[in-house]
Amino acid sequence: xxxxxxxxxTRALLTIPTIIILLTIVFAIMRILPxxxxxxxxGMKAPPEQxxxxxxxxxxxxxFGKPIPLYIQYLNYFSGIIKGDFGKSLIxxxxxxxxxxxEHFPATIxxxxxxxxxxxxxxxxxxxxxxxxxxxxxxxTIRIYGIxxxxxxxxxxxxxxxxxxxxxxxxxxxxxxxxPGMEPQQITGLFLLDSIIxxxxxxxISSLKHLILPSITLGxxxxxxxxxxxxxxxxxxxxxxxxxxxxxxxxxxxKILLHALKNAxxxxxxxxxxxxxxxxxxxxxxxxTFSWPGIGTFLxxxxxxxxxxxxxxxxxxxxxxxxxxxLIVDLIYAYIxxxxxx
Amino acid sequence: xxxxxxxxxxxxKIVPHGSGAKLVIIGFSIVILIIFIAIFAPFLTSYSPxxxxxxxxxxxxxxxxxxxxxxxxxMFSRIVYGARTILIVVILSTIIxxxxxxxxxxxxxxxxxxxxRILSIIMDSIYAFPGLILAIAVAAVxxxxxxxxxxAIAIVYVPTYYRMARGQTFSIREQLYIEAMxxxxxxxxxxxxxxxxxxxxxxxxIVFSLSVADTILTEASLSFLGxxxxxxxxxxxxxxxxxxxFLPAGYWWLITFPGLFIILLTIGFSFIGExxxxxxxxxxxxxx
Numbered sequence: 001x002x003x004x005x006x007x008x009x010t011r012a013l014l015t016i017p018t019i020i021i022l023l024t025i026v027f028a029i030m031r032i033l034p035x036x037x038x039x040x041x042x043g044m045k046a047p048p049e050q051x052x053x054x055x056x057x058x059x060x061x062x063x064f065g066k067p068i069p070l071y072i073q074y075l076n077y078f079s080g081i082i083k084g085d086f087g088k089s090l091i092x093x094x095x096x097x098x099x100x101x102x103e104h105f106p107a108t109i110x111x112x113x114x115x116x117x118x119x120x121x122x123x124x125x126x127x128x129x130x131x132x133x134x135x136x137x138x139x140x141t142i143r144i145y146g147i148x149x150x151x152x153x154x155x156x157x158x159x160x161x162x163x164x165x166x167x168x169x170x171x172x173x174x175x176x177x178x179x180p181g182m183e184p185q186q187i188t189g190l191f192l193l194d195s196i197i198x199x200x201x202x203x204x205i206s207s208l209k210h211l212i213l214p215s216i217t218l219g220x221x222x223x224x225x226x227x228x229x230x231x232x233x234x235x236x237x238x239x240x241x242x243x244x245x246x247x248x249x250x251x252x253x254x255k256i257l258l259h260a261l262k263n264a265x266x267x268x269x270x271x272x273x274x275x276x277x278x279x280x281x282x283x284x285x286x287x288x289t290f291s292w293p294g295i296g297t298f299l300x301x302x303x304x305x306x307x308x309x310x311x312x313x314x315x316x317x318x319x320x321x322x323x324x325x326x327l328i329v330d331l332i333y334a335y336i337x338x339x340x341x342x
Numbered sequence: 343x344x345x346x347x348x349x350x351x352x353x354x355k356i357v358p359h360g361s362g363a364k365l366v367i368i369g370f371s372i373v374i375l376i377i378f379i380a381i382f383a384p385f386l387t388s389y390s391p392x393x394x395x396x397x398x399x400x401x402x403x404x405x406x407x408x409x410x411x412x413x414x415x416x417m418f419s420r421i422v423y424g425a426r427t428i429l430i431v432v433i434l435s436t437i438i439x440x441x442x443x444x445x446x447x448x449x450x451x452x453x454x455x456x457x458x459r460i461l462s463i464i465m466d467s468i469y470a471f472p473g474l475i476l477a478i479a480v481a482a483v484x485x486x487x488x489x490x491x492x493x494a495i496a497i498v499y500v501p502t503y504y505r506m507a508r509g510q511t512f513s514i515r516e517q518l519y520i521e522a523m524x525x526x527x528x529x530x531x532x533x534x535x536x537x538x539x540x541x542x543x544x545x546x547x548i549v550f551s552l553s554v555a556d557t558i559l560t561e562a563s564l565s566f567l568g569x570x571x572x573x574x575x576x577x578x579x580x581x582x583x584x585x586x587x588f589l590p591a592g593y594w595w596l597i598t599f600p601g602l603f604i605i606l607l608t609i610g611f612s613f614i615g616e617x618x619x620x621x622x623x624x625x626x627x628x629x630x
Contacts, residue, residue: 018470021464153601153604155583156605160598160601280475322470
């Protein structure tokens, strides 16, 4: 157990420089890259008072109108983030950025979880089947699917679904999270979960209907990697002695495959954590395609309004979340698989 | 089924063995076709991609193979000229990220030490960050346009080339012939350029094709989100975005064709990468 503790400590400590570097990169992008946010926001002909006001809000000058040096801006930025202060939005009531982010985050989580489940289901089923029918034409088809699915551009697939199921057949909604006025009481912010907790079935059905197309879109694009991984791991396990022994004993195919899948699961599990960044990227595109009110739609909307503090805050939020998730994932593996610790 | 079998037989005649070679050939054909379209764009269509040439929002017909958009532009010529835009952005950004990532990785892997440590930790941090979000942040600040889009994308892929070059150099450096070179007094620069760089090529080709496939998707995503190449430049991602508005009306041709070409080009490069990977790093040869 000592080695596990040492591993946890070093791994957690390593997260700190990663976060600092990411935050520095975000700072560099927002403040040092060419592009003048002030004129971009208010325009060239804005009155000087308005420009002064905005510069103050952006933290570029102090109360007396004196410019703040870059390294002080950098320190202010860091101390703000440590205190959980991501700045204030530049538009619409100027609310704290972190509150707005947290309002939109549950929608993204809900979509990501469902998309992930869909991709895992497709990946496991097609991967196991492909390995089972090794070298058949079904196997080649599934292998090609494993490569192609990644290339399927999310907005395109999403829009084709919208056109077919929404516009032609009119059986599924094409935009939003839930029908207007149907929102369940907010507990976790995940509509499916909230409507189950409050036994609000009409809300449940409405939000499930809205989730189907976006989560299938996201799921298909992410599924390829699971298909390939499952197929590879299954082929490896299926060639081992204990499977041959099981076959010799006349175990039914279904049981053999389940048996093999259990053993093939660790490499698949390892890959799941690495998929998180891809999942977030995919969620941004899916959200914009389906007008899903999550953090991706929010980010794009604020970029259009040139709300720089919010854009910066959202990217910082992504950076922190990703570092923390990769930390958690690594710790879980270390716990499951003792080889990692050494 | 008949058709699949036919193609299988045909391919088996051209390439005696290995599904890797098949993938590479199919991938190359797709990529070359699209490069051909881009180069010979003026000969393939007589319409300008940025001028109204007919009624707006017409479905595909013999006159307009892929229909027309809201402004009456011919969609076929936008697709044809759009191939130029995406290829230019992809080539530019790949050149930029390759020319930063590769030398840094080579130096880092060859000399090691504190610089290597620092560079690695920076590159790993960028690498762990979702590429599209990074590109979105950069593009949002520096603004749209062909060059800016290429820059925004280039930043994302620097770590990919860096990590590849560093890892490979690291293992090549330990080999006996490099030690021999050093023993006879060859300069570090000569060793790196003449003896390590050529050995990076096989792996680099794989990484290159796979990350170009990824670059295409990132370019299309940026344009789709309104942060990449903008009107009136013909661009597949941008056209997809423009077509979204007409989706409820059922104008399928506005989105079907641009998306199809984005996917086709991505698949082309993925096939090349995957195929080469299979040929150069054969792993699973044992069969149950």
